[in-house]
């Protein structure tokens with residue numbers, strides 16, 4: 001498999017967008033402590049890769065660029081980037097499908113969500129990237145949205161209250177280049193009970209709605 | 210100071226000391242893996258747990274500061290239990306492959322498992338395995354054995370100053386390595402092997418060679434650079450199997466440079482192990498009597514002024530002293546130990562010594578390096594500079610090669626002598642920095658005086674030292690950094706042209722009819738004028754041996770009892786670890802025997818006689834393991850002899866790895882040279 005999106009780039013430069021963000025981020029830290037900005041800068045690099053190549057990951061050359069920006073030894077950046085799960089050190093599909101497999105989601109059917117991801121996204125399992133370069137599948141721990149379990153996180157967005165069919169539908173629309181609105185897939189209002197709030201209805205603020 | 214009670218023993222330790230240090234002060238042994246006196250505290254292995262009164266759980270003593278009145282227990286049931294359990298966790302992911310591990314027999318993990326662990330394993334599940342990493346030609350890795358103490362990471366970052374090692378990934382997947390596959394760019398990599406408490410980092414050349422209990426261990430001195438690190442030569446039978454450093458706080462602490470450590474395979478290759486005589490243009494094997502008779506025959510009737518001798522860079526003082534005695538007896542004053550042409554006149558010792566002392570670096574507060582790259586010329590000394598630089602603002606500046614990576618920040622003032630002038634007349638800003646420092650240091654590379662205007666450079670550097678207040682009765686801030694372990698000893702022995710004697714250039718250009726080269730391989734032998742009868746006495750068939758008319762096989766530094774003087778003037782003794790190969794002999798004995806063949810009876814028969822003679826000739830040789838320290842009594846500088854030429858200073862060693870005859874014979878060093886001198890190519894490891 002060596003689709004173009006999976007090739008290790010040989011150089012990396014921050015674009016104007018990223019540079020603007022970096023200037024803001026670095027200014028937050030006192031003089032001489034710029035190395036503290038390593039995590040936000042790795043995000044900036046990962047986002048830029050996503051923006052420009054459709055594969056949001058941090059290749060080594062990008063880590064080196066971060067090291068230069070913050071006057072750190074490159075290995076110190078590699079250590080941070082490989083420590084955190086949120087930084088992808090391998091090429092990714094355009095969409096990062098992150099299935100929550102922790103108990104509440106699991107009880108509410110995360111197995112079906114996983115199956116849907118595999119079927120619709122043509123993925124063999126966790127860690128796989130589809131041949132077309134569209135999807136990478138990962139298992140994640142509790143996303144902190146258990147009330148609306150099961151959850152599938154696509155890049156930074158949470159899709160909630162999923163089942164097999166709705167997950168397939170979501171993936172199909174991603175394939176078409178659409179980006180359905182994140183949140184509950186059954187129209188739940190935030191984390192209120194299905195069908196709408198049914199407690200604390202006498203709070204004036206709630207009553208107004 | 211804090212009073213702490215350790216197992217009922219009361220000790221006083223400085224505030225801020227760790228509990229572990231207090232325990233050591235009380236004579237209690239605390240097991241440890243990650244803690245190392247010379248590195249920052251990581252506190253990640255948990256092996257050093259002790260019980261502290263009123264603390265709810267065991268504390269990691271290496272990372273826990275003492276408090277006044279603290280009561281510590283190092284052998285309570287809680288502590289024993291805690292250690293057993295830590296050990297059990299450590300061993301879960303350790304392969305327990307001691308039978309095939311080179312660390313076996315000298316492994317902290319092995320020893321501490323026996324002393325503090327449980328007697329069996331309860332672990333039945335799978336163990337993790339880690340891919341081995343490439344760290345270069347010297348350090349072999351078996352990373353599954355790594356217990357992730359991060360000592361190597363801290364050594365590389367803090368001591369060696371090459372932040373290239375790290376711990377990537379986390380949890381089960383944490384790995385020690387460089388991430389990007391490449392050889393560690395340091396001349397101190399061998400120390401990683403010593404510092405790794407397990408068999409994860411071991412010596413590549415020593416792989417599967419021997420067990421520690423099979424080795425005979427001889428304490429000696431490294432002579433391949435001028436630091437004179439304390440070493441231990443480990444041998445089995447007639448073979449040197451490895452060389453490792455010993456601790457000497459004043460010189461090398463506990464570190465050692467890679468060339469001294471790994472070039473010993475050169476001791477077995479290209480050796481001169483029998484005498485040779487050139488007959489009909491060809492070198493042919495001969496016996497000792499034949500060779501000595503041949504020399505006696507050639508030298509007979511030759512006026513002393515037509516005979517000369519040159520001493521090499523690795524020579525011991527004994528043989529230099531003996532050769533000088535022989536030459537003088539033959540009526541020759543043509544002596545030379547400055548193969549590089551260094552303009553050192555030898556009249557005053559502090560004009561050519563590293564006077565501040567290596568340990569003195571710790572006290573310096575400003576440093577100017579002239580015409581030297583200490584990282585290559587004396588890696589351990591450079592690590593000491595780095596340590597000093599790390600511990601607080603010390604401005605460092607260099608004059609000479611641009612773009613040096615010394616592992617600390619140094620301002621590059623310029624390439625040539627023009628900067629010296631500017632510093633001397635005070636027009637350069639750095640003159641002020643030096644002037645304001647309390648203990649400023651100037652390091653002058655030996656190479657910087659080995660050039661046409663060398664005498665002027667030497668005089669200028671001394672004058673500058675004087676001007677910035679580096680020469681006081683309390684502090685001697687003038688330092689010359691020599692390159693090899695025999696150089697200072699030969700100067701101290703006065704192996705220099707005597708009354709009316711000729712120097713190297715004179716002797717080479719036909720000034721003598723017979724030339725005795727004592728391990729002198731530092732110059733191109735083709736420069737020797739064609740008619741000259743050349744005697745080569747030495748241990749390696751290196752450059753000069755091929756030009757010789759007679760070859761006398763001598764002993765390398767591991768094969769003789771020898772006295773060496775390091776760059777700071779410390780007199781140290783190297784010891785015989787193995788006998789010289791074949792018919793080779795201790796060098797002073799060869800010279801004595803040659804004298805006998807020529808009818809000259811030199812006034813010594815035993816090593817004791819030679820040493821007594823050395824001390825009589827120069828009392829400093831009596832000060833074994835010591836050095837004359839202290840400030841400057843007389844600030845008069847060396848004679849200038851000429852003016853500064855303005856030319857740029859060049860690198861003194863063209864190739865660190867192949868700088869001496871032993872290393873040039875070493876396959877390990879050849880590989881290092883190939884790898885480290887190639888243009889760096891970085892590839893992603895995963």
Ligand code: SF4
Nearest residue numbers: 355356358359361405
């Ligand atoms: S390789 Fe050795 S020194 Fe380095 S972390 Fe592992 S056990 Fe410690």
Ligand code: FES
Nearest residue numbers: 100105142143145
């Ligand atoms: S378990 Fe899935 S979000 Fe908490």
Ligand code: FES
Nearest residue numbers: 243254255257271
């Ligand atoms: S020695 Fe204290 S935690 Fe490792």
